[in-house]
Amino acid sequence: MGKHWLVRLWVIFTALCLNHVYAAESSFNWRGFITAGYSQTLANNTYLSYIGKDPNFLYDSKLGIAFSSNLSENLEASAQFVAQGSSQTFSPDVDWAYLSYRPNDSIMLRAGRLRFPMWLIADYYNVGYSYIWARPPPEVYSQNILSSFFGVLGSYSYALPTGTLSLAMYGGSSPLDLPFQSNFNGQISPSSLTGSFDRLLGATLSYENLSLLVRVNYARTYLQSSLNVQGDVLPGSSYGAYTLFQESFLRLPLAGNYQFWSMGISAKPFKFLRIISEYFGAELDNTPVSNNAYLTAGVPIGIFEPHFTVATSGSTAGTGYNRYALGLNTSVASNALLKVQWEGIDVKTGAGPLLSNPTGLVQVVSANINAVF
Amino acid sequence: MNNLFTLFCVALFLTAPAQAVGSDQVAVVVNVSNTLSELKQKELENIFMGRTSTFPNGEPAVPRDQASSGVKEAFYQTYFSLSLDEIHDFWIREVYRGGRKPPIFVDTSNDSAMKSWISQNRNGIGYLGKSTLDATVKEIQITDVKLLKK
Numbered sequence: 320m321g322k323h324w325l326v327r328l329w330v331i332f333t334a335l336c337l338n339h340v341y342a343a344e345s346s347f348n349w350r351g352f353i354t355a356g357y358s359q360t361l362a363n364n365t366y367l368s369y370i371g372k373d374p375n376f377l378y379d380s381k382l383g384i385a386f387s388s389n390l391s392e393n394l395e396a397s398a399q400f401v402a403q404g405s406s407q408t409f410s411p412d413v414d415w416a417y418l419s420y421r422p423n424d425s426i427m428l429r430a431g432r433l434r435f436p437m438w439l440i441a442d443y444y445n446v447g448y449s450y451i452w453a454r455p456p457p458e459v460y461s462q463n464i465l466s467s468f469f470g471v472l473g474s475y476s477y478a479l480p481t482g483t484l485s486l487a488m489y490g491g492s493s494p495l496d497l498p499f500q501s502n503f504n505g506q507i508s509p510s511s512l513t514g515s516f517d518r519l520l521g522a523t524l525s526y527e528n529l530s531l532l533v534r535v536n537y538a539r540t541y542l543q544s545s546l547n548v549q550g551d552v553l554p555g556s557s558y559g560a561y562t563l564f565q566e567s568f569l570r571l572p573l574a575g576n577y578q579f580w581s582m583g584i585s586a587k588p589f590k591f592l593r594i595i596s597e598y599f600g601a602e603l604d605n606t607p608v609s610n611n612a613y614l615t616a617g618v619p620i621g622i623f624e625p626h627f628t629v630a631t632s633g634s635t636a637g638t639g640y641n642r643y644a645l646g647l648n649t650s651v652a653s654n655a656l657l658k659v660q661w662e663g664i665d666v667k668t669g670a671g672p673l674l675s676n677p678t679g680l681v682q683v684v685s686a687n688i689n690a691v692f
Numbered sequence: 693m694n695n696l697f698t699l700f701c702v703a704l705f706l707t708a709p710a711q712a713v714g715s716d717q718v719a720v721v722v723n724v725s726n727t728l729s730e731l732k733q734k735e736l737e738n739i740f741m742g743r744t745s746t747f748p749n750g751e752p753a754v755p756r757d758q759a760s761s762g763v764k765e766a767f768y769q770t771y772f773s774l775s776l777d778e779i780h781d782f783w784i785r786e787v788y789r790g791g792r793k794p795p796i797f798v799d800t801s802n803d804s805a806m807k808s809w810i811s812q813n814r815n816g817i818g819y820l821g822k823s824t825l826d827a828t829v830k831e832i833q834i835t836d837v838k839l840l841k842k
Contacts, residue, residue, distance in 0.1 A: 424743065449785050529782075
């Protein structure tokens, strides 16, 4: 046993998995993905609820399995299960599960538990191998208070001379159960925000070809929630909720019309340059609650891809921050990617939702290995 | 340290480009019973990227891929301006978002397997080295390709 054993196991694993992902031809298929992550802050801060000054091997780590079965020529059943370290327990959860019907090449209908299709990588948010960052930019992607819903989605694609234009419309509802922590008489107290997103309606318009993807998204829903909390909410104990409600759950109504919109672009104008950018905004009862955006540039050089991200997050409550990230990815097999990343977070005003105890430039380092099989 | 070096060498080996084949040495082939004689580049792209399941004449189109070879590298570079890594990443994203389905691989990654499969499937479309062309399959011309070359 020892490192030799680990290296051999990795090589065998890689060889067995090679090409499995999309080589099979059968009525029943499965595929999987794994991320083994490390992260820590370089000072006494808590970042994204869990990452602190001690090495954290849980927050970014996850294991997922997806199954699909062809029920007929046009009908398919699919489900994906994910066990995440951020849950502290690795208990598997249903990421999505739906029936998909494609009567022809242009039309697709889905029904079941669906990913909320608001962002560029919403559909494969948990598959670390498929995106450039050590973790998706929290300014946009940690708004995952609504990450999936129960309902239906229909999309229509139209072929243009230079690419494909698609329109997707969806509707449904989603339960809300968001745990966080509060400080009650000096004791950490578990708390939660529960309720539902009802009457969810949304649309996504996208254009794509082999080097460009542009998406514009809009959705609205009626939020009804109740708060179970004692004492004060701990900064950084639940980033998604903090961002949504701007640091104080009680400052905004717990029921109302909630609107989201986003725009995203992913382009590869040259072989040596990749650009990804997204903007996300939200409004509750016509009151803007957040504006967030990021821009990433990557430079593919053989098996390496250095990248740089600049991000900003602002709120009507007056808090906000800028975030800078430098990363380097390298392919360690045809189905595995090693990523290292440094981040600097510059909090402008207030504690902000991202961090506890921000002082000056807070630094976070991360490394993870991602594989698909 | 030695282990890290071994791992690095394995990674380099696995990601090394396949033996290069000239772009003018790749033939797009269909079954000999197929009435098509040419396809536009966009039509070929739509078939191989899973956007359509039919030829322009309405007949079903069933593409087949080679798992990894110099011919495959030349095919994707010539007609789609994509490296093998880029096409691999494209399909990873499609598969994991429950999107389009990639072409199935022929059993073994060589021209003989591709020829054998195409010759037995009247709706098949694939590619192979021009030097291995014979009467068991039919080559079709791909038009409007020059715009892609960078």
